Amino acid sequence: MTGGDLAVTGLGLVTPAGIGVDATWRGVCAGASTARTDPELADLPVTFSCRVPAFEPRRAVGRRSWQYDRFVQLALVAAREAIADAALDSATWDGARVGVVLGCGLGGVATWETQHKNLLGGGPPTVSALLIPMLVPNMVAGQVGIALRATGPNFVTASACASGATAIGTARAxxxxxACDVVVTGGSEAGVSPLILTGFAQMTALSTRVDDPAAASRPFDADRDGFVLGEGSAVLVLERATDARARGARVRARLLGYGASADAYHATAPEPGGRGVTRAIRTALTDAGITPSDVDHVNAHGTSTPANDRTEAAAIARTLGPRPAVTSAKGVIGHTLGAAGAIEAALTVLAVQHDTIPPTANLERQDPEITVDVVARASRHAPVHVAISNSFGFGGQNAVLVFGKA
Known part of the structure; x- marks a missing residue:
């Protein structure tokens, strides 16, 4: 085993708050929801979503963008930004020492829906020959590897809404x-589609505030009623800290620890006692070699669903006490499913780097059962030496990452 801290030397972000790290960070720190009425969801039970604004695939990805489903397009843009941010050159590096591990929960759902309509309407001849390579989830890692000439280990992790965080934990290993000297890791998801949205609506997982979409996602608020479907991608470049220092790289933050667990309780509901969440947090702290009192900030999973927020807040209070400042980005960017853990990990890195904790959008009246210190209304500027990022997925799959100052 090659031990030691890992350095986050590059970040790339494509989210409903903006395209690029700077745009996303400004949007999240401003604390304004990006949820809007979505014409593609008209006549459905829920008619709004959080989409990446002004994303033009041909301009952002290139003339061959039509060969990729949107979840791959978003990842390619984020990966390119992350590599440039890390000051690495994929044309000259030793690709065999570069791994790609990305999280994705769904894959190419837009491609699936479009081609299924083609099959029903025009028969087999109307189905694209690119159907399979466009929809399978592993292709996001495959296409990023091709684009970056990265020939090391290459695969996708799928742990529902914890997928991106699971990918980062796997990259750490x-x-x-x-096995690698550099790992390009994170997650991507483009699950805003009529079928996926309807599935979540049938489960009563989504907010139904169709008259006021911007106020719909409200983590930890007493009046929360579900999440808002979003899309996006985040890519982090990880290296061993010794290697990063040797090449004079700028280090945004260090990845100190990772913990994972399973509730083994229910397909979609969190275990009410939060024992799996608690175990994942404690495992991550132990892995990082720190104590609960060292944690300054928690980027919560914070979905804006009644059960999740209550269970997570209780687990945070039980394991970390009242001190850490807590936030959830989902009030701004919605729930990006398999990309959420990666996007929120990137935001945690930025919080550590800038000593700034973004606000939880739409938190007007904190649920009295939630006793943790949730940041609301405006960003809070305070020292952030150590922060954790929580991610939980259907199936009871939990993943927690610990980041620290460079």
């Missing part, structure tokens, strides 16, 4: 084992 590849670096510590010595």
């Amino acid at each position: 590849l670096l510590h084992s010595g």
